Amino acid sequence: MTAGVTDEDRADLHVEIGHRLAESGQRYSAVRRQLVDALAGVDRPQSVADLVAAVPELAVSSAYRNLGVLADAGAVTRVATDDDAARFELAEAVTERHHHHMVCTQCGLVLDYDPPAALEAQLAEGLDRVARASGFVPESHRLDLFGHCAGCVD
Amino acid sequence: MTAGVTDEDRADLHVEIGHRLAESGQRYSAVRRQLVDALAGVDRPQSVADLVAAVPELAVSSAYRNLGVLADAGAVTRVATDDDAARFELAEAVTERHHHHMVCTQCGLVLDYDPPAALEAQLAEGLDRVARASGFVPESHRLDLFGHCAGCVD
DNA sequence: ATTTATGCAAATCGTTTGCAAACCT
DNA sequence: AGGTTTGCAAACGATTTGCATAAAT
Numbered sequence: 001m002t003a004g005v006t007d008e009d010r011a012d013l014h015v016e017i018g019h020r021l022a023e024s025g026q027r028y029s030a031v032r033r034q035l036v037d038a039l040a041g042v043d044r045p046q047s048v049a050d051l052v053a054a055v056p057e058l059a060v061s062s063a064y065r066n067l068g069v070l071a072d073a074g075a076v077t078r079v080a081t082d083d084d085a086a087r088f089e090l091a092e093a094v095t096e097r098h099h100h101h102m103v104c105t106q107c108g109l110v111l112d113y114d115p116p117a118a119l120e121a122q123l124a125e126g127l128d129r130v131a132r133a134s135g136f137v138p139e140s141h142r143l144d145l146f147g148h149c150a151g152c153v154d
Numbered sequence: 155m156t157a158g159v160t161d162e163d164r165a166d167l168h169v170e171i172g173h174r175l176a177e178s179g180q181r182y183s184a185v186r187r188q189l190v191d192a193l194a195g196v197d198r199p200q201s202v203a204d205l206v207a208a209v210p211e212l213a214v215s216s217a218y219r220n221l222g223v224l225a226d227a228g229a230v231t232r233v234a235t236d237d238d239a240a241r242f243e244l245a246e247a248v249t250e251r252h253h254h255h256m257v258c259t260q261c262g263l264v265l266d267y268d269p270p271a272a273l274e275a276q277l278a279e280g281l282d283r284v285a286r287a288s289g290f291v292p293e294s295h296r297l298d299l300f301g302h303c304a305g306c307v308d
Numbered sequence: 309a310t311t312t313a314t315g316c317a318a319a320t321c322g323t324t325t326g327c328a329a330a331c332c333t
Numbered sequence: 334a335g336g337t338t339t340g341c342a343a344a345c346g347a348t349t350t351g352c353a354t355a356a357a358t
Contacts, residue, residue: 026312027312029312031313032313049347059315059316061314061316064349065314066313081234082232082234084323084347085347105293122273123277126269126270126273129270130256130267130299131301134256134265135303136299136304138299138301139301141297141299141300143277143295145281146294146296147290147291147292147293148291150289153289183332184338186338213341214322215342216339216340218322220339238322239322240322
């Protein structure tokens with residue numbers, strides 16, 4: 001049910017997110033905690049359908065509303081895929097694990113992957129230059145890979 | 155009305171896309187040509203709303219249907235942004251211009267940018283390794299920058 | 309007791325589809 | 334004529350919102 005996450009890590013996570021919510025003047029309700037657990041227990045971005053399936057009794061509207069609150073508090077990130085349904089994951093600010101995504105263009109599977117450190121370093125530098133050249137103030141980046149996952153290669 | 159594109163380039167573009175459509179057994183109708191012109195005339199991915207506004211008399215359903223046909227023919231690419239509405243652009247296969255996007259997290263603006271060649275080279279190599287390590291067969295990648303555009307910096 | 313969160317149902321909004329008329333060859 | 338494309342209207346599916354109830358402080 002966890003992805004290399006210890007109970008201690010999980011506890012820290014809840015504390016950290018509790019702080020962030022408090023700072024945005026929001027409570028850390030039971031449902032929000034369940035959502036965070038559901039997101040912490042997997043290694044790929046979850047669709048609302050995934051989450052509703054994972055959290056018993058959760059109403060779709062509550063899922064959206066709470067994910068919105070968590071996103072505003074900087075605890076969760078909305079991930080855009082080619083898919084029609086939005087996906088959510090814990091924000092890097094709280095997981096402290098920078099990562100990107102591999103997307104299977106056949107079945108829609110989205111997997112996390114850790115970029116080689118060297119690549120990331122050059123990326124940061126290169127992107128910074130590109131951004132400033134057009135008066136853009138960079139905040140973050142996304143380096144997604146598209147292709148066929150192991151299961152979808154004939 | 156154009157973005158550094160000569161009439162000659164535009165003509166070549168139509169020929170190229172005409173071929174691709176023919177190969178998929180599709181015609182290059184007036185509406186399709188208008189869509190391609192609309193996409194060729196700007197330097198950022200267009201939403202269907204943008205396109206319907208740009209092409210007089212174009213029905214929304216026709217826009218979606220034709221963008222689908224053009225995408226199947228490899229002439230157009232569906233771009234996933236954080237936004238709720240899908241965006242479309244000419245495929246790199248026909249523009250022969252590899253590029254990525256800068257997205258303003260404030261106003262939703264999406265701009266094209268050309269990555270430094272050196273960066274791209276290392277990217278290709280690094281990603282290839284990551285992908286194969288998990289049995290993933292890479293096809294393409296996306297390197298988007300998020301931040302605030304010149305107009306949205308206080 | 310007062311404020312905030314939740315579930316349900318209705319309302320939206322982007323996108324897709326069915327169908328008859330217009331278009332191309 | 335024969336098959337394709339188009340616009341319009343209805344259908345869909347994901348996401349949002351209104352409102353009365355339940356939960357938290």
